[in-house]
Every structure is written in structure tokens, then in C-alpha cells.
Amino acid sequence: MKALRCPVVELRQYTLHPGQRDVLIDLFDREFVESQEAVGATVLGQFRDLDGPDRFVWLRGFEDMARRAEALESFYGGPVWRAHRDAANATMIDSDDVLLLRPASAGGGFPVPTGARPEPGEPGPLPPSLVLATIWYGHGPFDTGFVEYFEQRVRPVLAETGGEPLAYLQSEHAPNTFPALPVRLNEEVFVWFARFTDEGRLDDHRKRLQHSERWREEVLPTLSERWARAPQELRLAPTERSILR
Template identity: 80%
Template sequence: MPPRCPIVELRQYTLRPGQRDVLIDLFDREFVETQEAAGMTVLGQFRDLDDPDRFVWLRGFEDMPRRAEALESFYSGPIWRAHRDEANATMIDSDDVLLLRPASPAGGLPAPMGSRPAPGEQAAAPSSLVVATIWYGNAPFDAAFVEFFERRVRPVLAETGGEPLAYLRSEHSPNTFPALPVRTNEEVFVWFARFTGQNHFHDHLDRLQRSVRWHEDVLPPLAQRSARPSQRLRLAPTERSLLR
């Protein structure tokens, strides 16, 4: 079975101080269903717990040509034209974008656990935590690395309470919508895990730190492939995020 959303954007926005909830309110009200009506999937939107001025979100596409069609439809459409000045006023930078694809048929983002609340519905933000870990490689994350991840890395993550729910790698197709830049000339491998809350996540880190297999079987070969230190994003789903 093909993975859900074979093309995924991981988008990290740097916002003006105090503007994150302004953007989230606007985004969740105006930009979810309207983007999906244009042919893309809004997979999740999040508050970065380590940066109060960072908004992170994910959207998916069926393929690169349809990505171009969907983005052209949305960004030339009436909803974006009506609200773009308000949205852009919250932002310092919106160009930190990684273009990704599932690393294997089993690596795609899962189907949502339920439906998102309706626009305007009074709903509390989920208490769950989504963690994205970004590994930067000095060479492509090829099939051999994916096998290494599935056979040696994933089992250790699972037994320490951090079972990956998706794992993706760089998509190097030409950017089919150059009006929105993406980061190029980088090799990344990104895996996502979901935790019930901060205590669950901290327990996972503690167990991982004490894992002999992690230190002997995973970290040394991973260090050989690394171009620079990994990045970890602790992400709190917004009230209307599907991924939660």
C-alpha cells in the first residue's frame, strides 16, 4: 500500500514576538479546509515548546506536479488574498522548509486518529507531545541506512517508549512552486514520535540514555554519517491539529 502523502513539507516559521497565537488563530480558522480544498493535506500544526516565536506545521501532497497545482490554486485564490497581509504581518521568516518523502512504504505519516474540531468550536489543545528528530547526513540516507534504521534504531526507540510513527528523508525533486522556497543541498532523515505528555517523553530520554544498545549499536554508526548535530523539535499540537 502506498504511503499517505508521498510528499511532505516540514515548515518552521520564525514569528514576531507575541504573534504566534495570532497566527494560529488565523491559520486554524481560515487556512486548513481551504488548503485541503485546493488539493493538499494539512497534516499537523504545532507550537514549538522551545521557542515561543516558532510555529511549525506539516502539509502533504500526492506528488510534485499536484503540489504545484495545489499551491498555485491556494495562493492565487480568494482566501489567501484576503488574509495574506494579516498572516505575513506575524512572520519574520517562512523559508525554513524541508521537502521530504517517506523513507520506506512503512515510513509515511499515519492516518489521523480522529477528526479535527470544527472551525470556531471551543476545544482544548491536546495534552500530547509530538517530537520531530532531524538527522543531518554527510551522504544520502539511502536504502542501506533505512534498513539500519528499521532493524537497529527503531527497535531501541520502541523499547524505550519512543516508537516512531513516521520516518522520512530528503526529497530532491526540483521545487515545483519556486514562489515558496525550500531548503536544498541538504541530506536529512526525520522521524516523528508521539508521547502522551512531557513525563512520557522524559522517561523515554532517560531510558534511551541508559540503553547499552543505543550507545553501542546506534550512536557510533550514526556519528559516522552525521554532517552536523541533530535537531529535536518538541511540538505541542494546536487545537485543530490532526497529528496530535
């Protein structure tokens, strides 16, 4: 499967004021998708966090760190953000929970979407889908040896239990080329994404993984040795205009 040209990816998690998520999503999907892509960013996906009613999660990609700086300077210094920033910021409590990532291998990036993004106001594709983002926090870097272990040992078990990884990324430690937007520093993370047709398929994957002998006896003990703390799972429902779904 062909991968998108996004060697730099931001995983952005926003905490919003109660009742403001749909307000932000309506504004974002209408005003902030094409306007960002016009200056060189790629809006990979935007989501409702199913386990946090006041949480909005989205993914943004760039060709490299220099292009990231240019795109962000153009967008946040441009007319669309100026016109709508007050309304957007009014929905937010915190927008600084940002992980800067890069594909963990040549095949680890997000695939090129197969369908067109709906126009603003159009209903999203049916049936709805669900994206699971799993964040592993490491004691140290997730090096080449770990990536090979993931591809050769971990990924097959995830696929067998219905959770084939769609993309897998790791920390990007290049200097933040746009300091006006903070990113989380000094963390080692490995993040993999999978998609499911509905919550039932995700629950089935979790049950099958829990009962997998290979996972319990071989894979999980090896992974646990690398984890600095418990993994984080984000159950994400794509918005109507998300191309990742």
C-alpha cells in the first residue's frame, strides 16, 4: 500500500470547554482543512475521543521540519486563522498536548486515502468507522531492533486478532521549528494506529488479543520490559470530513 509523503506527523490532543467539541469540529471542518493544505500541511484526520466528551484529537503531516515551519508560519499568520482564531481558542482549555512523530520505517506511514474528502456540510461516508491509536512510552529510544521486532513479531499477532496496524510511528526529536506551538519533549513513544468498522470489532480484537497465547506468553512480556508506564489507548471516531476513517 502506498504511503503518504508525511515524514513528520503531529498527534494533537485538545482539552475543550464542556459542550464545545462540536462547535470546534464544525469550525475546523469548514475553515481549517483546505486552508492548511493550501500552505503545505496535510490534515490526516480529525476525531472525537470516545472516552472523553471534551476531547478533540487530530493529525497533521508535513514533508519535513523546514516545510513544517513554513506551513505553520503561513497558516497562523494568514487571513483564515486571523478571522477565526478567537472563536477556535474560545472552545479550548488546553492545546499543548502534542507528540511530534515520524514513521518508524519505510512502510510505517499513513496510506494514501482511497476516497475523496466530503465537502463541508456533506454527510460523511457510511458506515461509520473507529480508529484506535495506541501509545507506548519507552524507557529509552525505540531503536531499529525494536522496529524489526514490531514488524516481525508484534504486527502479525495484532493482525491475526483483527487489529492490523494501519501506520506505526515513533518520536521525532528534531528541534521544534515553530516554537509558538509547543510539543512534548524528552519522551520516547511508539504509536500505532488501527481502524475498525465499529466498536464491536474493536472489542472483539481486544478479547482475541487478551486470549492469544502468543501475545500473553511471548510478545507482551518483551514489550513490557521496554515500557516506562502503562500504554495509552485513544478510541477515535472520525469527523465527517476526516480522510482517515
